[in-house]
Amino acid sequence: xxxxxxxxxxxxxxxxxxxxxxxxxxxxxxxxxxxxxxxxxxxxxxxxxxxxxxxxxxxxxxxxxxxxxxxxxxxxxxxxxxxxxxxxxxxxxxxxxxxxxxxxxxxxxxxxxxxxxxxxxxxxxxxxxxxxxxxxxxxxxxxxxxxxxxxxxxxxxxxxxxxxxxxxxxxxxxxxxxxxxxxxxxxxxxxxxxxxxxxxxxxxxxxxxxxxxxxxxxxxxxxxxxxxxxxxxxxxxxxxxxx
Amino acid sequence: xxxxxxxxxxxxxxxxxxxxxxxxxxxxxxxxxxxxxxxxxxxxxxxxxxxxxxxxxxxxxxxxxxxxxxxxxxxxxxxxxxxxxxxxxxxxxxxxxxxxxxxxxxxxxxxxxxxxxxx
Numbered sequence: 001x002x003x004x005x006x007x008x009x010x011x012x013x014x015x016x017x018x019x020x021x022x023x024x025x026x027x028x029x030x031x032x033x034x035x036x037x038x039x040x041x042x043x044x045x046x047x048x049x050x051x052x053x054x055x056x057x058x059x060x061x062x063x064x065x066x067x068x069x070x071x072x073x074x075x076x077x078x079x080x081x082x083x084x085x086x087x088x089x090x091x092x093x094x095x096x097x098x099x100x101x102x103x104x105x106x107x108x109x110x111x112x113x114x115x116x117x118x119x120x121x122x123x124x125x126x127x128x129x130x131x132x133x134x135x136x137x138x139x140x141x142x143x144x145x146x147x148x149x150x151x152x153x154x155x156x157x158x159x160x161x162x163x164x165x166x167x168x169x170x171x172x173x174x175x176x177x178x179x180x181x182x183x184x185x186x187x188x189x190x191x192x193x194x195x196x197x198x199x200x201x202x203x204x205x206x207x208x209x210x211x212x213x214x215x216x217x218x219x220x221x222x223x224x225x226x227x228x229x230x231x232x233x234x235x236x237x238x239x240x241x242x243x
Numbered sequence: 244x245x246x247x248x249x250x251x252x253x254x255x256x257x258x259x260x261x262x263x264x265x266x267x268x269x270x271x272x273x274x275x276x277x278x279x280x281x282x283x284x285x286x287x288x289x290x291x292x293x294x295x296x297x298x299x300x301x302x303x304x305x306x307x308x309x310x311x312x313x314x315x316x317x318x319x320x321x322x323x324x325x326x327x328x329x330x331x332x333x334x335x336x337x338x339x340x341x342x343x344x345x346x347x348x349x350x351x352x353x354x355x356x357x358x359x360x361x362x
Contacts (some may be wrong), residue, residue, distance in 0.1 A: 019331060057354070069346070073347050076351065
């Protein structure tokens with residue numbers, strides 16, 4: 001079965017994204033790739049659920065669980081509905097749906113359990129703040145040193161593809177604090193393979209990121225502590241290619 | 244009686260009695276589980292024990308080389324409270340995870356039901 005025939009679910013976690021969610025879902029449809037979508041509304045206070053539900057299956061979490069809880073919800077949905085792949089993208093429109101094909105093509109060329117869409121592989125997409133870039137770089141270096149040369153340039157990227165192995169792992173347990181880098185480390189510890197592909201990302205048009213000012217630095221120290229703990233405590237098997 | 248005044252003893256016994264009574268009532272109404280009752284009752288039992296057997300405090304203080312015997316009592320209480328907080332932290336984390344899972348499962352079920360109804 002070719003990758004084109006396999007079921008792909010696009011998971012879109014969102015919170016108060018009434019302005020961007022509609023255009024984003026239209027953009028996914030316009031790709032013409034017949035991706036299945038699931039919007040996880042993390043208890044928004046605005047009309048996100050109402051708008052998303054008109055265009056796509058939408059699950060409204062009864063209580064705000066944060067990005068980790070929302071993504072895990074989407075992965076649980078993928079597992080129970082027997083999807084082969086799921087692709088996580090942000091609900092704020094930062095990740096252009098046209099880039100999803102790059103992740104799928106990367107899987108076709110080099111099948112890995114997790115394929116991350118990286119902002120930093122080619123440096124040709126928008127630049128985030130210096131504090132964010134610095135924090136991300138430090139996290140990458142820590143992963144590189146602790147997991148025997150795993151080269152991930154954008155561990156905090158919210159755009160990633162997961163295959164069945166990763167879906168199975170993350171449906172059963174998924175970190176709720178700093179989910180992107182920590183889930184990556186958990187996957188590496190479980191022996192799942194990870195790869196990256198350069199993608200274009202856009203600056204968010206509406207709303208404001210919660211990680212601003214010096215927060216990325218504090219974020220970095222906390223994430224690095226978690227990574228070290230995961231390396232010390234969990235089983236450590238890292239592979240860059242498929243087993 | 245080894246430097247512990249009678250009014251101090253009375254004060255500690257009265258405190259211990261009422262606190263244990265309070266805990267017993269809570270346990271009887273299933274508002275606190277038995278393990279918690281046991282840990283919390285130590286706040287009354289440990290001072291009560293040291294008031295009844297003050298020689299033991301002096302003896303332990305001599306063995307471990309602590310100059311002020313009352314530090315022993317506070318040390319015991321601190322250790323018990325630490326154990327209690329440790330257990331509560333783990334319990335809260337587990338409940339948080341269970342609560343999160345319950346929210347996810349309920350949300351998923353609600354979605355399935357509304358999808359079925361729409362069909």
